[in-house]
Structure formats: C-alpha cells, structure tokens
Amino acid sequence: MTRKELEALGYVEVSPDTWAKPDPHLGRLPAAFPEPAPGCPLESQPPRRAGRAPGMGPGNRRRRPTVTLIVHRRRLLPDGDNLIAGCKHLRDAIAAWLGVDDADAQVAWEYAQIATRGMEGVAVSISP
Numbered sequence: 001m002t003r004k005e006l007e008a009l010g011y012v013e014v015s016p017d018t019w020a021k022p023d024p025h026l027g028r029l030p031a032a033f034p035e036p037a038p039g040c041p042l043e044s045q046p047p048r049r050a051g052r053a054p055g056m057g058p059g060n061r062r063r064r065p066t067v068t069l070i071v072h073r074r075r076l077l078p079d080g081d082n083l084i085a086g087c088k089h090l091r092d093a094i095a096a097w098l099g100v101d102d103a104d105a106q107v108a109w110e111y112a113q114i115a116t117r118g119m120e121g122v123a124v125s126i127s128p
Contacts, residue, residue, distance in 0.1 A: 066108040067094055068125040072116040083111050090122060 003013075011019045069087050077083050091109060095102035102109075 063128050064106055064108055065098070066110060066127050067091075068110040068112070068127070070123040070125070071111070071113040072119070072121050072123065073113055074116060074120060076113050076115055080111065083113055087111060087122065090124070094124065094126075 006013075006019050014020045069090060071083060071087065077086075091102050095104070095107065098107065100106055
C-alpha cells in the first residue's frame with residue numbers, strides 16, 4: 001500500500017516504515033519498539049544490585065515498611081495472581097530504591113485494584 005492509502009485508512013507512521021492505527025478507545029497510539037540490530041542482546045546489562053538504604057539494615061530496628069500498590073483499571077483482573085505479576089517491574093524498582101531484595105521479609109507488600117472510568121495507573125503508598 002502507498003503512504004496516501006495508509007493515511008486514508010487512518011494509519012499514521014510512528015517511525016520510518018512502521019505504521020500503526022490509533023486505538024479509538026485509548027485515544028493514543030500503541031507503543032512501538034524498534035527491533036534490535038542483528039547480533040545485539042535483547043536486553044541491556046543486568047541491573048547492578050543496589051546497596052542497602054539507610055535505616056533498612058539489621059543494625060537499625062525500624063518498623064517494617066508496608067508498600068501498597070493500588071492499581072486503577074477500567075476492567076478488573078479476575079484473579080490476584082495476574083495483578084501481582086503485572087506489578088512485578090514496579091515492585092523490583094521500589095525494592096531497589098529501598099535498597100532491599102523484593103523478596104526480603106523486611107518489606108510487606110500489599111496489592112489492590114480499583115475500577116475506574118478515568119485514567120489507568122498505579123498509586124503507590126509506602127508507610128512505616
């Protein structure tokens with residue numbers, strides 16, 4: 001198809017020679033990722049393990065923090081397993097920020113989901 005034919009059908013060019021049709025329900029284009037060059041690793045170097053944050057070490061007897069992740073979704077997930085799996089990248093980032101492993105017993109993790117008609121996202125609450 002030619003460029004004009006694609007544009008007439010509602011497609012837009014998101015990168016050179018990559019066309020996508022905006023989703024009318026989302027009001028934006030889906031994410032487009034460039035393909036990696038041949039021979040390149042699919043992922044960058046693994047992240048370095050962060051050092052312990054002040055106050056989280058064994059010598060400091062602070063209360064165990066609770067991290068609550070509240071997911072705002074238009075359509076709720078039927079089971080909690082997918083909710084937890086979907087928040088894994090966020091849990092890893094928060095644990096690295098705290099300076100602990102995400103499986104460390106020093107941090108309590110709670111998950112919840114709320115139906116919304118507005119913007120989807122995750123609200124994070126960290127309490128001592």
